[in-house]
Each structure stands twice: as structure tokens, then as C-alpha cells.
Amino acid sequence: MSCEVCQKLWERFLDETGASCFVLWTFGTTLFSLLVVVVVAGLFMFMDVTNLPKSMRKYKIQPGTNEPLTSEQLRKVVKTAFINMVLVGIPTLACFHKFSSITGRLPDLRILPTFIEILYTIPAGLLGFEFFFYYSHRLFHSKYLYKSFHKKHHEWTSPVALAAVYSHPLEHVICSMIPLYLGVWLTKAHLISAWVWVAIALTGTLHDHSGYHLPFISSSEAHDFHHLKFNQFYGVLGFLDWLHGTDDLFRQSKSSKRHRNLLGTRSAREVFPDD
Structure with a gap:
């Protein structure tokens, strides 16, 4: 399908639904995120x-x-995920939309982004997410914030996928939503680019919390180890953990050896069995 056809279909959708920029950025993003989850x-x-x-x-x-x-x-x-994604998420997205508007970071909604513009959003969003998430996540592990806020998320010492959004509402905004939004704001991303980035980021964090290390996709051993040990591997990509030495115990563990893509049907425990 050509870009011209996509553009015409997009304009037709906007005209026939009458959906405003605000509605699509807030309620549309919420519905899209819920679908991914x-x-x-x-x-x-x-x-x-x-x-x-x-x-x-x-x-x-x-x-x-x-x-x-x-x-x-x-x-x-499920109850906590609904509260965070809908009851907390919608007003937070409304605030993000207002901030983007007053700072001039909202592109023309009617003009679809190019393929290059969509691709550009992903690495920029990933780097922005990593920096903000690592330091905010580590802050929530401090003695001042852990007991009141982050302890809820760590009720899951062996996480499941939906535990990715199982957290205190304040933590959900600061450690999940703001890092996701940062890349969108920095790149002045179009709504479609933002949705692509959100789909990738949500899929990644749901998988990291899933408790499974499946073949042919990235390993979730590192974040699972974080839930098991609490004070290791605060980031996603790993380079900030390496820089700050917050992966030392992980690198000495069996989980570190298993933290790689599986290229066959054998499990990580079969490839690297327990001693």
C-alpha cells in the first residue's frame, strides 16, 4: 500500500470520526495500550x-x-493494572498532551510520518527511556521511597507479565509513563510514531516481567533477577548498570550465563543447568 493511499485513509478516518487531537492522544493511546497489554x-x-x-x-x-x-x-x-492504565493513565496522558501543546511539540496530526521518522523515534525513545527509567527506578529503591511506593511492585519476587503495570500509581507515572513519553516529546513524534514506540516498549516490559525465557526472542533473565534480588539490574539495556556497578551480583550468577537469545528449542536451564 502506497504512502499516498495511507495518507488518504488516515485523513478519511479523521474526517469521518471527527476525533480531535486531544481525544486521539489521550483516549486513543489508552485504548491502543490496553489492546497491546x-x-x-x-x-x-x-x-x-x-x-x-x-x-x-x-x-x-x-x-x-x-x-x-x-x-x-x-x-x-488485573485490578491494579486497570487503575494504573485507565484511571491514572488517562489524566496523565491529558497532562502530557497539554505540555506538548504549550511547548510546541505536537506535529500536524493530519500528516502521517514517513517510515524514517517512525524509525527515528524508536532508538531516541529507547535511550530516553533508559536514562530516565534507570535513575527514577533506582530512586524508588531508596529507603525513603521503597516502603511507601516501590514495595508494591516487588510483591512479585517471581513476576508475571501483568506485573509490569502492577505498581503504586505515583510510581506508574514517574517510572513508566514519563520515560515512555520522554522520547515522544524529544522527537516531536507523530501519534502513529508514538503508538509504534508504545507497542514496542510495552511488549518489551511485559515480556521482561513474564517469568519466561522463550527461544528466538530477547532474554528476560536480567529483570527477573532484579525481582528476585531487588538491588540488581535497575535498567533495561544494561549499560547504566554496568557503568554504576549495579549488575555485579548478576554477572556472577547462573542467570547471567542464561541471559542470551536461545536459538533452539532447549531451555536456558537445559543449556546452563543448575550446579
Whole structure:
């Protein structure tokens, strides 16, 4: 499909729905984010609740945990996720839209971004996310903030996918939403570029919290180790942890050896068994 056709379809969608820039950036982004979470987290949570298919059990990073996930655990994590993504997320996105507007960082909604513009948003967003997330995340591990705020997220010492958005509302805004928004604001990203970036970022964090290390996709061993040990691997990419020495115990662990892409059907525990 040509860019011209996409542009015409986009303009037709805007004209026929009458959706304003504010509505699409706030409610549209919320609905899109919910869709990503339901699809990605839903696949992992189905395996956690049913323990099916049996062949996937060997990819559990911490075998025996959340097998199966109880109805009470499921209810609790779904309730918190809804509060953060909808009741907290919508007003926060409204504030982001207002800030982008007054700082002149809102591009023309009617003009679709080029493929290059979309690609540019992703690495810029990833770097912005890593810096803001690492330091804000580490701050929430301080003795001043951990007990009142971040301890809720670490109720999951063996995380599940939806635990990615299981946190105190203040932490959700500061450690999750602001880092995501930073790249959008810095690059003056179009709504479509922002949605592409949000889909990638959400899929990544849901996978990192899933409790599974699946073949042919990036490893989630590092963040799982963070939930297990609490004071290791605060970032996502790892270079800030290396710079600040907050990955020393991780690098000495078996999890570090398993922290690589699996290029076959053997699990990380099969490739690097426990001593």
C-alpha cells in the first residue's frame, strides 16, 4: 500500500470520526495500550493460569512459582493494572498532551510520518527511556521511597507479565509513563510514531516481567533477577548498570550465563543447568 493511499485513509478516518487531537492522544493511546497489554500479557497469563501447553513449562525462569497463578493473584494484578492504565493513565496522558501543546511539540496530526521518522523515534525513545527509567527506578529503591511506593511492585519476587503495570500509581507515572513519553516529546513524534514506540516498549516490559525465557526472542533473565534480588539490574539495556556497578551480583550468577537469545528449542536451564 502506497504512502499516498495511507495518507488518504488516515485523513478519511479523521474526517469521518471527527476525533480531535486531544481525544486521539489521550483516549486513543489508552485504548491502543490496553489492546497491546491484553494481547501480549494475555498470552503469558493464559499459560500461568492453565499451565498449558505443558511443553512451555520448561521455559519458566523460576520453576514452580505461579504454577498455576491463583484467582486471587489474578484478580489483584488485573485490578491494579486497570487503575494504573485507565484511571491514572488517562489524566496523565491529558497532562502530557497539554505540555506538548504549550511547548510546541505536537506535529500536524493530519500528516502521517514517513517510515524514517517512525524509525527515528524508536532508538531516541529507547535511550530516553533508559536514562530516565534507570535513575527514577533506582530512586524508588531508596529507603525513603521503597516502603511507601516501590514495595508494591516487588510483591512479585517471581513476576508475571501483568506485573509490569502492577505498581503504586505515583510510581506508574514517574517510572513508566514519563520515560515512555520522554522520547515522544524529544522527537516531536507523530501519534502513529508514538503508538509504534508504545507497542514496542510495552511488549518489551511485559515480556521482561513474564517469568519466561522463550527461544528466538530477547532474554528476560536480567529483570527477573532484579525481582528476585531487588538491588540488581535497575535498567533495561544494561549499560547504566554496568557503568554504576549495579549488575555485579548478576554477572556472577547462573542467570547471567542464561541471559542470551536461545536459538533452539532447549531451555536456558537445559543449556546452563543448575550446579
